Amino acid sequence: DAKTTQPPSMDCAEGRAANLPCNHSTISGNEYVYWYRQIHSQGPQYIIHGLKNNETNEMASLIITEDRKSSTLILPHATLRDTAVYYCIVGRRGNKLVFGAGTILRVKS
């Protein structure tokens, strides 16, 4: 599975959009980009996933570059409850997920 690179931490003001980047330059054609988040002492929560088109759901938007080598998760209006570790994972659908270190997002009032 392709590896991902994420910044170790980011801060965001409450009410503003949080843009979390992820590099996955070795992604292969049949690998999806998945985003999960983990709030302290809880199991990871699924956010969104995509193959090559941009995706949006009630939680977030996922923007994937045309060459698929990077992506950005966008939380449109961050709240304090969005403070968590965000994981960008690349893998084939239905396969195991390999977690990296993720990005610690701190939303501040």
Next chain:
Amino acid sequence: GAVVSQHPSWVICKSGTSVKIECRSLDFQATTMFWYRQFPKQSLMLMATSNEGSKATYEQGVEKDKFLINHASLTLSTLTVTSAHPEDSSFYICSALTGDRGYEQYFGPGTRLTVT
């Protein structure tokens, strides 16, 4: 939808005893479940892949005789930590694959194991 539960949420056991952790998919059938372990301030580490009706596949370095996995039905997988030791103290998390809903993985809330 796509809810996964774990039981117990936390457990304390004495060194040398065995502990069983259950993982259930509540509103879907999961032919595949995964077990992860997470130490403090670290990321999740995949331990094994559990397929209904067959033997689990363990990741390199995970002792299959110590971490027994049973996936006896489409909604239940169990992880038994045998002869637990303090170094097995960790946060154990399962996930289930929603085969009929797009093959996404949904995670349980985790089980905190403390071995004294």
